[in-house]
Amino acid sequence: MRIYALAVYVFLYLPIGIIALFSFSAGRSASQMQGFSTGWYAKALSNPFVTDALKTSATVALISAILASIFGTMAALALSGMKGRIRVLFDALIYIAVMIPGIVIGIATLIALVTVFDAVNPSLEAVTGWRLSMGRGSLIAAHVLFTMSLVIIIVRARIEGMDRALIEASNDLGAGPVATFWQVTLPMLAPAILAGFLLSFTFSFDDFIIAFFVAGSETTLPIYIFSSIRRGVTPEINAIGTMVMGVSLALLVIAQLTLRRGKAPGQ
Amino acid sequence: MTKGRARWLLLGPAGLWYAALLVLPLAVVLVYSLGERAPAGGYAPALTLAQYANLGSRWAAFQNTLLLAPAGTLAALLIAYPLAYFLAVRANPRWRTLLLVLVIVPFWTSILIRSYAWIFLLGGRGIPALLSDLGLGDIRLINTPFAVLVGIVYGYLPLMVFPIYVSLEKLDKRLLEASSDLGAAPWRSFLQVTLPLSLPGVATGSMLVFILLMGEYLIPQMLGGGKVFFVGNALVDLFLQSRNWAFGSAMAVTLVAIMLVTVTLYMRFLRRIGAARDDTGLM
Numbered sequence: 418m419r420i421y422a423l424a425v426y427v428f429l430y431l432p433i434g435i436i437a438l439f440s441f442s443a444g445r446s447a448s449q450m451q452g453f454s455t456g457w458y459a460k461a462l463s464n465p466f467v468t469d470a471l472k473t474s475a476t477v478a479l480i481s482a483i484l485a486s487i488f489g490t491m492a493a494l495a496l497s498g499m500k501g502r503i504r505v506l507f508d509a510l511i512y513i514a515v516m517i518p519g520i521v522i523g524i525a526t527l528i529a530l531v532t533v534f535d536a537v538n539p540s541l542e543a544v545t546g547w548r549l550s551m552g553r554g555s556l557i558a559a560h561v562l563f564t565m566s567l568v569i570i571i572v573r574a575r576i577e578g579m580d581r582a583l584i585e586a587s588n589d590l591g592a593g594p595v596a597t598f599w600q601v602t603l604p605m606l607a608p609a610i611l612a613g614f615l616l617s618f619t620f621s622f623d624d625f626i627i628a629f630f631v632a633g634s635e636t637t638l639p640i641y642i643f644s645s646i647r648r649g650v651t652p653e654i655n656a657i658g659t660m661v662m663g664v665s666l667a668l669l670v671i672a673q674l675t676l677r678r679g680k681a682p683g684q
Numbered sequence: 685m686t687k688g689r690a691r692w693l694l695l696g697p698a699g700l701w702y703a704a705l706l707v708l709p710l711a712v713v714l715v716y717s718l719g720e721r722a723p724a725g726g727y728a729p730a731l732t733l734a735q736y737a738n739l740g741s742r743w744a745a746f747q748n749t750l751l752l753a754p755a756g757t758l759a760a761l762l763i764a765y766p767l768a769y770f771l772a773v774r775a776n777p778r779w780r781t782l783l784l785v786l787v788i789v790p791f792w793t794s795i796l797i798r799s800y801a802w803i804f805l806l807g808g809r810g811i812p813a814l815l816s817d818l819g820l821g822d823i824r825l826i827n828t829p830f831a832v833l834v835g836i837v838y839g840y841l842p843l844m845v846f847p848i849y850v851s852l853e854k855l856d857k858r859l860l861e862a863s864s865d866l867g868a869a870p871w872r873s874f875l876q877v878t879l880p881l882s883l884p885g886v887a888t889g890s891m892l893v894f895i896l897l898m899g900e901y902l903i904p905q906m907l908g909g910g911k912v913f914f915v916g917n918a919l920v921d922l923f924l925q926s927r928n929w930a931f932g933s934a935m936a937v938t939l940v941a942i943m944l945v946t947v948t949l950y951m952r953f954l955r956r957i958g959a960a961r962d963d964t965g966l967m
Contacts, residue, residue, distance in 0.1 A: 422770045422783075425763065429790050429841065432801035439804075492698035495691045507695070510702040518899020518943075520916045521936050524923055525709030528716060528727070528933070562705045565698060616792075623794040626901055626916075630923065639796050646800055646906065650807070658797040665793045673785065 433662060440655035457656035467657060470641040477553055477637065478621035481560040486614040488561070489568025490606065496569070497576040514566040523630030526559045527551070530631070551633030559631045560624065564617035568610070575609035608675045615672035619665050717933035725927030735934035742935060745918040748904070750942075752829065752912070753897035756836035757844075757890050763837060764844035764889065769878075771845070772852035784849060791842035799835050799906045806831050806907065827909030835903040840896060844889040851885030852878070887954050891947060898943050915939050 444451025625639035901916030922932030
């Protein structure tokens with residue numbers, strides 16, 4: 418049994434381990450380890466296509482994670498303890514947003530936004546000289562749909578596990594709803610919100626399929642990696658891939674630690 | 685917690701997002717699926733079921749998806765169950781959390797990079813080169829259904845292990861003691877006590893993996909090399925290359941419909957055999 422478990426762990430970690438290992442190869446071959454160097458990292462980070470894609474990905478991930486955390490927390494607060502039709506409606510929407518395949522979300526967002534943009538652009542351009550097009554804005558909007566739903570689920574679970582007595586105590590002691598929110602509710606929810614923020618960032622940073630449809634002419638890092646792989650496997654992709662995994666892993670560890678720290682007192 | 689107008693203000697942004705970026709787009713897909721392809725690509729208004737009647741021309745994509753998605757789900761289940769069992773029942777409690785985290789971590793890193801790792805391993809200079817050094821001749825692995833299956837299991841294994849672990853972990857160990865005290869052999873205890881009680885986790889895991897596989901694009905694209913074509917690959921082709929929005933929409937609607945029907949039937953089946961007693965949370 419133990420040997421079986423070990424074999425599964427090898428299966429899970431060997432492939433990504435090999436990518437990480439080969440990214441430090443000094444040779445030009447992607448599939449042979451020749452010496453040790455960090456040269457491919459230096460090469461990747463001085464490639465303007467890579468740095469531009471990295472900047473785009475980081476910006477999109479940061480903005481969508483911020484929006485998702487704010488809107489998601491607001492919705493989770495409103496929905497907690499709520500009953501009736503609105504609650505049922507939102508539960509259904511959250512469920513659909515999380516469960517529907519990313520590819521369908523990508524397609525649907527693409528054709529809906531292109532249709533809307535085509536309809537409003539002539540008059541918009543006549544008045545302001547600007548026109549709407551697919552790009553960072555549409556990508557952020559599409560990512561927020563999924564990540565906001567993720568934040569609502571995480572924060573709501575935290576609200577449900579929260580000690581209501583503290584809020585009542587705060588009210589009894591004469592604090593207004595605003596003071597109670599800032600001094601009691603928000604600090605208690607902070608770990609869940611932060612975890613939601615980090616998971617949202619990771620999702621957005623790693624997403625390929627939605628971006629493939631709605632990013633317009635923007636190139637995110639996953640899109641860049643995808644199109645490079647089509648041209649062949651190189652040590653440079655190994656280095657970029659290792660960096661991308663490193664970012665996700667670091668954020669994941671921080672998310673786990675904050676969630677755990679938040680749970681410790683009083684539970 | 686919040687009342688009246690404040691509640692509406694708090695729900696405002698989320699409501700707007702769901703209306704503009706979920707309900708509206710899905711409605712557009714539904715409407716477009718009844719339309720026609722514009723001569724220059726895109727959508728031309730019409731009210732016809734012609735696109736649906738034409739779905740047969742992409743039958744291979746549906747066939748591959750409906751064959752490999754259940755096969756991948758089953759393969760992931762068969763590999764995940766013993767591991768989940770080990771983690772929940774046999775593993776040293778001191779290491780349990782760490783071992784569980786180690787299973788889930790890869791799931792949160794880019795599926796793109798993880799599939800790429802297998803191009804590397806299954807490609808000409810990876811495992812096949814190793815096998816031919818061992819004198820096993822030329823075996824081609826990349827761009828085969830097998831490679832896609834490996835990618836699927838690799839990509840979605842964590843999602844299968846976790847719910848099964850949760851349901852096994854909740855299992856009351858005294859039931860197993862009672863079973864063995866009453867003279868049941870270990871395998872009989874497993875078949876008659878452990879397995880039935882872990883079915884909710886099996887159901888949740890299988891459903892999550894199956895749903896995600898139905899919309900898969902990257903794994904067949906990267907490891908199947910265009911030879912193992914899923915519905916997702918056909919959708920990318922229809923929307924980004926041939927720009928046939930109406931037909932693509934009909935295909936997307938059909939995909940979601942197949943998903944909904946399968947999931948509903950599956951849930952009903954589970955309820956009949958009494959497995960869906962509780963739902964195991966994903967997070």
